Amino acid sequence: MAASHPSGSPDANDQPWWLVVLVLIALALAGVIIANDLYTQVFSTVIKGLGVTVFVTMAGFTLATALGLMIALMGLSRHGVLRQIARFYTEVIRGIPILVLLFYIAFVGAPALVALVNLVIAPLVAQGLMEPMQVRDLSLMWRAILALMIGYSAFIAEVFRAGILAVDAGQIEAAKALGLTGAQRFRLVVFPQALRTILPPLGNDFVAMVKDSSLVSVLGVADITQMGKVYASGSFRFFETYSIVAYIYLILTIGLSLVLRRLEKRLRLGRGDGR
Template structure:
């Protein structure tokens, strides 16, 4: 029986060719149709907000997730239990429910706490009273996505860090490296190869979940589509365009992340 040579490597990505052909055909159709061109121009105004929400929320979620992961791997039992509590509770709440809670319960609670803590400064005239309406719905949505995804990202970081062989960490200890130096020079550079694929998947997932911010009236792609469809009753055309734009974003990101993974894999093999 002949060996299974690089069939998978040599296999032509017909699915990608079909997807590109459909995307090109759709683009030509949109350009040639006044109606679809108008819908596209309207919905595309929300791309900037979608990208902004996704990038900012993912960056914040990654920072918080890394912190929670390090707490979970700490030698302190208290820190480990706090990290596990945070991860299990946050992961158990649907993103949409968390979005509503942060927007309409968490934000008012934060404003009340802030005003209570800064009451002396407000009385002295150094600070003005913070109102709930001062906290924009955009940032409430960003914080909800940040908190929701930080729990999932922390597990990605934890698994990646634990994948590093303990023997290398012990060798670094023997060389006299501090805990921070071991993490920066030994652990993280190796863990990132394990972390990157699932982290990229979470980023693509956040692009799609960012559509949930439309329930708060944030002017992202989905919200722009909802507004246009409600005013024109062109639901088929509008939501077809919305789906098309999200597909372009997510498939494009997925391909870019796969290319980055292959590049890192080749560098590691060399």
């Protein structure tokens, strides 16, 4: 007979020994970095890319969330054309690997975007009020951010769509009975309730973007991975360098995962308490 778990989860009462082990390993590696001059030098070089990694992740995820919400609302629209456009977008973008999308946006999409901008501002350029935009004016970092935004927006759109559809239809009918407009129903009734369903997978996508932000190094953007590549290619210290790179990413992703688990647990408790 299978053991029963009052909390409903097989590992709900398990002690987080895996976390204890990880913390001990992290502390041991931190000690090695401090004590060993080579690891100290590698760490001080690689960590310079942390700011770029954080900025690329935050900017890309913020834009992807906004675009994903817009695509999700289009997919739930009463207008069939908007629904078909949203479905077309999500299916196509989800079928393209992030790395391929990164190259496409950087070397195909960016020149097309610059050409479109120049077409729009052509009258101002003709009058001498503005200079035409050059492709080099759009930095590789922002091209990478746009690629991450587009790539993740399709997945985030499905997260929003599922969360909104999970809201009880009775709540929406009650809001209609109170005379709330469509925008008021979404803002005051639907979205606050959907948020509890949306946050956990949205957090997982955020952690995934932290890892996928390492792909921007293929464009030469000076993130953690790129700084590691440059140092390793010059020193041939591949083991030490990529061990430090992996260490930093693990600290970032596991730390974020723990924060998101705590938030998810609080949301679960709040739902159970009827708040």
